[in-house]
Amino acid sequence: MVVASCPKKVFRYDQTNREIEIENLNDCMFCKECVKKCGEFGVHKGIKIGMKEGEFLFTVESSGVLKPEDIVKKGLETLKRKLNDIA
Numbered sequence: 001m002v003v004a005s006c007p008k009k010v011f012r013y014d015q016t017n018r019e020i021e022i023e024n025l026n027d028c029m030f031c032k033e034c035v036k037k038c039g040e041f042g043v044h045k046g047i048k049i050g051m052k053e054g055e056f057l058f059t060v061e062s063s064g065v066l067k068p069e070d071i072v073k074k075g076l077e078t079l080k081r082k083l084n085d086i087a
Contacts, residue, residue: 001013001021001037002034002037002038002041002046002047003020005034005037006033006034006038007029007031008024008027008028008029008031009023009024009027009035010022010023010024010025010027010028010034011023011034011055024058026057026059028049030049032049034047034049035047035048035049
């Protein structure tokens with residue numbers, strides 16, 4: 001089954017709707033095992049793995065001193081300042 005082929009348990013099967021649903025999107029490591037498994041079942045466009053235009057996903061870990069949101073804001077402020085310095 002496609003759901004079981006994923007080593008990171010990204011998908012789950014909804015028995016009621018008889019559909020595969022994404023449960024843990026951020027756990028996906030782009031191994032494409034699910035795509036291969038779909039191909040084995042003859043469903044070559046069943047799952048598409050890739051980036052969405054205009055979106056950027058990343059993870060921020062904090063030691064607890066600052067909130068992740070504050071880390072990102074501070075990083076963007078620093079980047080903006082440095083870009084202004086070279087412009």
